[in-house]
Amino acid sequence: MLCRVADSLFWMSRYIERAESTVRLLDVTLQSLLETEHSTEDIDYSLWRPLLASLGDQELFESLYTEKRSHHVTEFLLFNKENPSSVFSTVAVARENSRMIRDQISSEMWEVINRLYLFLKNSDPELITREMNFSFFQQIKEYSLLFQGITEATFLHKLGYEFIICGRQIERADKTCRILDTKRLMISMSDEVDDVVDTAQWAAILRGCSAYEAYHRVFADEIEGDLVKTLLVLSRDFPRSVLFSITRLQTALHAISKCPTTHFVNEAERLVGLLISRLQYSTPKDLAGDKVYPLLGLIEDELGEIAVALSDTYMFSEIVDPAAEVAETTA
Amino acid sequence: MFESDGSVRPHYKNLLERFNELSEDEFHQKKSAVDLSFLHQGITFTVYGDSESTERIFPFDMVPRVIPNTEWKHLERGLEQRIRALNLFLHDVYHEQKILKDKIIPSELVLGAKHFRKAFMGIDVPRDIYIHICGTDLIRDDKGDYLVLEDNGRCPSGVSYMLENRQAMKRAFPRFFPSAGVKSVLDYPQRLLSALRHIAPNGNPNPTVAVLTPGVYNSAYFEHCFLARQMGVEIVEGRDLVVSKDDCIYMRTTEGLKQVDVLYRRIDDDFIDPEVFRKDSLLGVPGLVRAYQKGNLGLANSIGTGVADDKVIYCYVPAMIKYYLGEDAILPNVETWLPFRDVDLKYTLENMENLVVKAANEAGGYGMIIGPTASKKELEEFRAKVKAEPRNYISQTPISLSRHPTYGDEGFDGRHIDLRPYIICGEDVNIIPGGLTRVALRKGSLVVNSSQGGGSKDTWVLNADE
Numbered sequence: 145m146l147c148r149v150a151d152s153l154f155w156m157s158r159y160i161e162r163a164e165s166t167v168r169l170l171d172v173t174l175q176s177l178l179e180t181e182h183s184t185e186d187i188d189y190s191l192w193r194p195l196l197a198s199l200g201d202q203e204l205f206e207s208l209y210t211e212k213r214s215h216h217v218t219e220f221l222l223f224n225k226e227n228p229s230s231v232f233s234t235v236a237v238a239r240e241n242s243r244m245i246r247d248q249i250s251s252e253m254w255e256v257i258n259r260l261y262l263f264l265k266n267s268d269p270e271l272i273t274r275e276m277n278f279s280f281f282q283q284i285k286e287y288s289l290l291f292q293g294i295t296e297a298t299f300l301h302k303l304g305y306e307f308i309i310c311g312r313q314i315e316r317a318d319k320t321c322r323i324l325d326t327k328r329l330m331i332s333m334s335d336e337v338d339d340v341v342d343t344a345q346w347a348a349i350l351r352g353c354s355a356y357e358a359y360h361r362v363f364a365d366e367i368e369g370d371l372v373k374t375l376l377v378l379s380r381d382f383p384r385s386v387l388f389s390i391t392r393l394q395t396a397l398h399a400i401s402k403c404p405t406t407h408f409v410n411e412a413e414r415l416v417g418l419l420i421s422r423l424q425y426s427t428p429k430d431l432a433g434d435k436v437y438p439l440l441g442l443i444e445d446e447l448g449e450i451a452v453a454l455s456d457t458y459m460f461s462e463i464v465d466p467a468a469e470v471a472e473t474t475a
Numbered sequence: 476m477f478e479s480d481g482s483v484r485p486h487y488k489n490l491l492e493r494f495n496e497l498s499e500d501e502f503h504q505k506k507s508a509v510d511l512s513f514l515h516q517g518i519t520f521t522v523y524g525d526s527e528s529t530e531r532i533f534p535f536d537m538v539p540r541v542i543p544n545t546e547w548k549h550l551e552r553g554l555e556q557r558i559r560a561l562n563l564f565l566h567d568v569y570h571e572q573k574i575l576k577d578k579i580i581p582s583e584l585v586l587g588a589k590h591f592r593k594a595f596m597g598i599d600v601p602r603d604i605y606i607h608i609c610g611t612d613l614i615r616d617d618k619g620d621y622l623v624l625e626d627n628g629r630c631p632s633g634v635s636y637m638l639e640n641r642q643a644m645k646r647a648f649p650r651f652f653p654s655a656g657v658k659s660v661l662d663y664p665q666r667l668l669s670a671l672r673h674i675a676p677n678g679n680p681n682p683t684v685a686v687l688t689p690g691v692y693n694s695a696y697f698e699h700c701f702l703a704r705q706m707g708v709e710i711v712e713g714r715d716l717v718v719s720k721d722d723c724i725y726m727r728t729t730e731g732l733k734q735v736d737v738l739y740r741r742i743d744d745d746f747i748d749p750e751v752f753r754k755d756s757l758l759g760v761p762g763l764v765r766a767y768q769k770g771n772l773g774l775a776n777s778i779g780t781g782v783a784d785d786k787v788i789y790c791y792v793p794a795m796i797k798y799y800l801g802e803d804a805i806l807p808n809v810e811t812w813l814p815f816r817d818v819d820l821k822y823t824l825e826n827m828e829n830l831v832v833k834a835a836n837e838a839g840g841y842g843m844i845i846g847p848t849a850s851k852k853e854l855e856e857f858r859a860k861v862k863a864e865p866r867n868y869i870s871q872t873p874i875s876l877s878r879h880p881t882y883g884d885e886g887f888d889g890r891h892i893d894l895r896p897y898i899i900c901g902e903d904v905n906i907i908p909g910g911l912t913r914v915a916l917r918k919g920s921l922v923v924n925s926s927q928g929g930g931s932k933d934t935w936v937l938n939a940d941e
Contacts (some may be wrong), residue, residue: 198828247701
């Protein structure tokens with residue numbers, strides 16, 4: 145497979161997942177904020193600032209908007225073309241990547257990305273952000289899930305497929321961390337968190353990760369923060385948990401190199417192995433209270449390193465001159 | 476579609492009967508379904524200098540152009556004769572230059588042509604084929620005769636639209652189409668692939684073939700991908716390729732370097748190798764020309780074919796046919812004046828308001844003026860350009876392109892059309908029965924180029940004459 149194609153498959157998949165995750169993040173945050181505020185328009189900008197900061201977008205937002213009302217924030221995260229991580233921008237980049245490799249992917253895969261792009265392009269940002277439209281979130285999530293299903297059912301489960309999995313799993317693990325992290329931001333927003341609001345916020349996080357039902361099946365209990373963290377970080381069965389996501393990532397990496405998971409042949413594999421054992425040998429106690437937040441930060445950093453190592457190994461391989469190589473080995 | 480007396484031409488009778496069964500609403504519904512499917516599949520082209528919606532679907536007209544079998548046979552013979560002569564001409568001008576020595580064509584015209592590549596003098600190309608894929612533009616004059624308007628021997632585009640238009644028509648008229656007796660065009664990718672395999676270096680029976688594209692921002696990118704996918708070969712950009720010290724060309728893959736034997740390139744000469752042509756080109760592959768010259772690469776089309784589709788050289792194609800094949804041209808040219816000759820320059824300047832004047836090396840409907848519709852100021856400006864560089868221009872009598880019923884905003888109406896058949900030259904010459912019929916959608920317009928408001932329609936070559 146061409147290095148450039150591997151790169152495009154990875155980013156096509158990662159950006160679609162990112163569009164979905166951004167919507168999930170926004171959904172969680174809005175739902176939690178609406179526990180205390182009466183309508184989206186009442187939400188003060190100060191309540192949004194922590195989310196923007198955690199996404200690294202606060203500076204950009206403040207430079208683009210003089211007026212900073214709630215719908216400006218949602219407009220910025222969903223539609224703004226000058227925000228490279230807005231849902232519209234990420235879908236546009238995913239589409240560009242898939243356009244570059246149209247001959248490699250199934251026509252159904254291309255069409256669903258193209259339809260998602262046209263859907264966003266033809267949406268009226270004003271209408272959607274003024275009176276926040278939750279069914280709009282739902283539609284974007286469904287497009288992303290449709291893309292995954294179509295990929296599963298129409299794309300050869302060979303080398304290229306594994307690059308798609310890599311892009312998706314890295315992004316998913318990262319965003320599960322960030323969604324969990326929103327809880328810390330919510331705490332800092334309001335001084336007094338009563339139990340009702342607290343539970344509502346954890347419930348919003350579970351819903352944002354599509355984990356509400358899974359939680360109740362696993363714990364059959366009232367919603368408790370520490371159990372939510374356990375499910376979303378350490379579960380070996382829930383498909384959006386961090387451990388589940390990076391275990392799937394490890395399988396994909398080793399399918400590419402054909403090296404058994406007991407060894408490693410490149411830096412990405414080594415880092416993933418380390419991170420997995422760290423989580424495998426963690427207990428709910430390690431996540432209790434505020435202890436989870438530094439761990440989340442560490443996971444996010446590691447995922448960044450893994451993505452760089454993966455790219456170095458397969459996507460920007462040095463130009464090796466075969467003639468020089470032959471000369472070297474015979475010398 | 477109609478004779479001059481208004482009666483229906485016999486090969487259209489069947490089609491017209493079927494269309495008469497449809498209400499305007501039904502027809503409109505079919506048309507909308509086709510447009511939407513083109514948009515969803517992303518069958519689009521890019522318009523330069525339009526930042527907001529840079530991608531547009533190529534407007535498709537549902538009324539097919541029908542060509543009876545006998546008429547097509549005539550075209551086939553004419554096109555085959557033409558491509559043979561063009562390939563002999565290219566071999567000659569890059570070797571002995573007999574046609575120049577015998578003064579059939581003034582040598583300064585060839586040697587001074589913008590696309591003449593001196594670096595290729597004396598270089599042998601695989602199987603002596605230079606133009607492997609040719610898209611020759613034809614028009615019909617008021618007597619119904621086909622004339623050659625120009626030869627596109629560099630990187631002719633549009634063939635994917637020919638294939639997609641056919642699919643669209645089959646889907647829109649599933650019951651009628653099978654009974655219409657239309658020759659299939661769908662094996663084009665297979666024929667192209669065998670022509671490409673035919674030019675593999677050293678007769679390699681199992682060569683690695685790839686399509687070389689300038690990338691996703693090229694207006695014809697959809698087509699490059701489409702053809703690669705249909706042929707089942709890799710599509711590569713310049714940055715995917717590297718020429719090593721052994722003068723062979725390799726693709727960079729996740730498993731290391733892999734040799735490429737044949738490239739179907741859709742990048743112009745100027746951009747293909749910064750070591751030889753434009754130094755600032757990032758699209759090309761440094762060393763590609765070296766690999767080609769050393770015989771380690773098959774390249775379609777070859778480098779330097781642009782000298783044959785220069786609009787001035789075009790005028791000499793009938794003479795080439797006579798010179799190399801000893802035959803008279805089956806398909807005539809449009810009558811053309813060459814301002815590099817003083818008499819023609821005078822004629823062109825004095826009669827510009829009645830002529831079409833074109834730059835010799837521009838395409839896409841750019842660099843031309845249509846005298847009868849141009850303003851006085853435009854005519855004056857163009858006169859100055861022609862006077863400054865007479866070698867770079869030709870002039871022709873405007874041919875009133877034949878008109879064809881077309882479905883537009885105001886229902887059915889006549890619009891001007893041309894025809895671009897695709898000729899593949901490999902082990903044999905293959906002409907795909909059909910081609911791209913382009914239509915000027917703006918009423919009265921003579922410009923059929925997609926960049927300037929043109930659209931296309933399916934082209935049906937019948938198995939019979941009715």
